[in-house]
Amino acid sequence: MSDYWIRASEIGDYLYCRRSWWLKRSRGVASQNVREIAHGEQHHRQHGQQVQQSIWLRRAAYALIFVVVALVTYSLVGGV
Known part of the structure; x- marks a missing residue:
């Protein structure tokens, strides 16, 4: 079992776009809209x-x- 905690913001990311959440979590792809965030x-x-x-x-x-x-x-x- 992993000791990785899933944060509320990750749940929001997942509900908004599963693909984006997966890319961030498993591939380490950074968001391109850092300024907007x-x-x-x-x-x-x-x-x-x-x-x-x-x-x-x-x-x-x-x-x-x-x-x-x-x-x-x-x-x-x-x-x-």
Whole structure:
């Protein structure tokens, strides 16, 4: 049994094009679209950063809403 691990990206490569996957894995043929792959990886990194930023902004908005509601409730109850 081989100790070679199959990565998720390899499964994607295989599903997209079995022949390309086979050429890379068994023949060692390199991809010819290296520039496009690098551009795609950069795009995915930037998108991931934007997603993380939106998650934190949403959390900050919820915290701000909670604080405002708490202050309004306190001022209404404290005024009685």
